[in-house]
Amino acid sequence: MVEPDRNQNPNLLDEVKRYMKTNSSEEVYAQHIHRLDRPVRGRVLFAKKREVLKNLSEQFAERSVKKFYRALTANAPEQPQGRLEHWHRKEKKKAVLYEYEIQYSEKAILDYTVTPLPDKKFLWEIELHTGKYHQIRAQLAITGCPIIGDELYGSNQPYQKDAIALEAYRLVFHHPVNGLEIDIAKSNFSGLFTSLYTEL
Numbered sequence: 001m002v003e004p005d006r007n008q009n010p011n012l013l014d015e016v017k018r019y020m021k022t023n024s025s026e027e028v029y030a031q032h033i034h035r036l037d038r039p040v041r042g043r044v045l046f047a048k049k050r051e052v053l054k055n056l057s058e059q060f061a062e063r064s065v066k067k068f069y070r071a072l073t074a075n076a077p078e079q080p081q082g083r084l085e086h087w088h089r090k091e092k093k094k095a096v097l098y099e100y101e102i103q104y105s106e107k108a109i110l111d112y113t114v115t116p117l118p119d120k121k122f123l124w125e126i127e128l129h130t131g132k133y134h135q136i137r138a139q140l141a142i143t144g145c146p147i148i149g150d151e152l153y154g155s156n157q158p159y160q161k162d163a164i165a166l167e168a169y170r171l172v173f174h175h176p177v178n179g180l181e182i183d184i185a186k187s188n189f190s191g192l193f194t195s196l197y198t199e200l
Contacts, residue, residue, distance in 0.1 A: 049198075
């Protein structure tokens with residue numbers, strides 16, 4: 001969970017502020033720039049200054065930030081690589097996809113490459129072009145490839161408790177001051193494999 005909720009569950013924002021306070025006696029500022037679904041692991045950007053928050057929020061809004069994910073599924077799509085495009089609409093607490101535009105729907109787009117793994121599992125490398133609610137989860141599911149552990153979208157494969165086999169492993173954006181490209185690509189995806197095969 002990225003930010004506090006009404007139930008006071010542990011969250012990243014409080015942990016980041018707590019960490020910053022261990023290295024400073026002054027009042028600290030931290031704010032997340034984007035979010036991840038609760039069962040998804042990965043990298044989340046935080047700003048320590050309001051002007052940085054404004055700049056990076058604008059980059060996300062303009063879709064100039066490149067977002068990459070990895071996922072594990074038990075099934076493979078018809079094509080090992082390609083693009084998925086659907087019309088997306090949030091209905092209650094689930095994403096619903098359509099082949100055509102309907103009222104209140106928005107375009108959802110991602111590119112993917114799939115690699116077969118041992119034990120009939122499949123690794124998806126995904127570039128997310130639009131960040132809609134549960135987008136990756138819903139789009140993989142509608143192709144017949146729900147993410148392992150994602151019971152909400154049809155997976156019957158076991159995984160970690162309160163988690164699914166999806167990781168936001170890479171972000172590419174521009175430094176808010178000097179404009180240089182920053183590529184955050186360090187991945188802990190091996191943990192997905194460890195968790196997967198521990199559960200099986």
